[in-house]
Amino acid sequence: MSASPAPVPPLPALMIHDLVRSALLEDLGRAGDLTTDAIVPAGARAKAVLCARQAGVVAGLDLALLAFRLIDPTLEIEVHRPDGSRLTPGEDIATLAGPARGLLTAERVALNFLSHLSGVATATAAIADAIRPYGVRVVDTRKTTPGLRQVQKYAVRVGGGANHRYGLDDAILIKDNHIAVAGGIGPAVERARAHAGHLVKIEVEVDTLEQLEAALALGVEAVLLDNMTPDQLRQAVAMVGGRAVTEASGRINPETAVEIAATGVDLISVGWLTHSVQILDIGLDYRD
Numbered sequence: 001m002s003a004s005p006a007p008v009p010p011l012p013a014l015m016i017h018d019l020v021r022s023a024l025l026e027d028l029g030r031a032g033d034l035t036t037d038a039i040v041p042a043g044a045r046a047k048a049v050l051c052a053r054q055a056g057v058v059a060g061l062d063l064a065l066l067a068f069r070l071i072d073p074t075l076e077i078e079v080h081r082p083d084g085s086r087l088t089p090g091e092d093i094a095t096l097a098g099p100a101r102g103l104l105t106a107e108r109v110a111l112n113f114l115s116h117l118s119g120v121a122t123a124t125a126a127i128a129d130a131i132r133p134y135g136v137r138v139v140d141t142r143k144t145t146p147g148l149r150q151v152q153k154y155a156v157r158v159g160g161g162a163n164h165r166y167g168l169d170d171a172i173l174i175k176d177n178h179i180a181v182a183g184g185i186g187p188a189v190e191r192a193r194a195h196a197g198h199l200v201k202i203e204v205e206v207d208t209l210e211q212l213e214a215a216l217a218l219g220v221e222a223v224l225l226d227n228m229t230p231d232q233l234r235q236a237v238a239m240v241g242g243r244a245v246t247e248a249s250g251r252i253n254p255e256t257a258v259e260i261a262a263t264g265v266d267l268i269s270v271g272w273l274t275h276s277v278q279i280l281d282i283g284l285d286y287r288d
Contacts, residue, residue, distance in 0.1 A: 007084050008157045010062050015150060020066045023109045033105040046100035046286055050114065052087040053281040057125045059083050059155040060117030061093065064110035072102025084121075084158050093282065107284050117155040118280035124159025124273050126254050131261035132160075136268060138257070139164045139247070143271035152274040164269055172196055173224070175205045185211060189218045203247070212236055216243060225265065226250050233263035 050064065061083050068075050075098035081087060093114075096103060127138045138161045144152045153163045165171045172192045174185075182188035185204060192202050203222035204215040209232065215223055216239065225236050227250035240246055247267040248260050260268055 008154070010083065011150065011154055013062075013066070016063050016066060019147065019151065020063050020109070020113070021070060023112070024067060024070055024106070027109050028105075033101070036101050036104045040100050040104060042099075042101065044100040045098060046103055047095065047097040047288070048103055048284050048286045049095050050093040050110075051283055051285045052081075052089060052091045052093060053283055054087075054089055056087050056118055056122035056280040057159050058085045058087060058093055058114075058118055059121035059158040060113045060151065063113040063117070063151065065094065067110040067113065068096060068102060068106045071106040072099050074098050075102050086125075087280075103284070111282060111284060113151070115279040115282045116277075117151060117158075118282060119277045120152055120155035120273055121159035122280050123277045124156050124161040127252075127257045127268070127270065127273075128160035130254060130258050131268065134258075134261040134264075136261040136265060137162045138273075139267050139269045140273050141249075141269055141271040142167070143275040145274070156273055161273070162267075170200075172200055172202045173205065174202065175224075176207065176226075179205075185214045186218065189215070189220060203245075205249075209235060209239065212239060216240065220244055222247060224249055224269070230259050230263050233260060233265055237264040 058081055061079065065077055065079075068077065075096055078095045079093075080095065081091060081093045087093070124138060131138060140153055140156045140161060141164055142149075149166070153166065156163060165173060174188045174192060179185055179188050182191065189202060189204065196202060201221040203224055204220050205224040205226050206212045206215055207226050212223060212225070222245035223236075223240065224247045225233055228236060228248065233248055237246055245267065246265040247269055248263070248265045249269045252260060252268055252270050257268055
């Protein structure tokens, strides 16, 4: 992997507290950690490290550490590799020491957040690194896990990507079904413009160069070029001529991203970064 992108500010604790707390409550159920409480003496102490078992990018460490602190605030924590760090296999991310019960009870929730979000960041970095020479950015979509959108989109930023819409309320994206119901691109854009505030941008999804021409004539701010071939994308970029932001979308993966970036589009949107990415293998290893 190439050099890390600029550091991304962590999410405020207020934004992640309820999410982590809910995950812990789900795991603790109605009777708490039966296994740990039965086996581990209340006074037992332990030391453990969060350790990378694969190369990748750290994301979600604050959520993992909050899980441990919510179970036992007395745990001592030392961070070695904060979010955004590029990891090699076997590298320690953080060291934790204190009551063994707290470490064992919080372990799975902490690792669930850390492994998943590091997986998102790692996958994003693979594409962001590959397309960076072309000045193109990789962005996410709204295809996020319910309840995890804010942290998954944070992990995309940590991996060197950027965020598309956060939700339905921060931009207007006119997709093919909107166009079908409205009766065409013209009526859809006209109604959207009449409804939108002066700071709300309008993007239109187009499948053909003919649709693109119609959208450009209406002066939209961005166009989503859906499932176009590289040749079509090059033609589309030439047609736009800088009049709107161009976004390529549809079945993009690390193998195809470079060819698509070379067409001159401004953005590449990738839904699988959040909806089906593989975790990064991270473990909690106990040390003497």
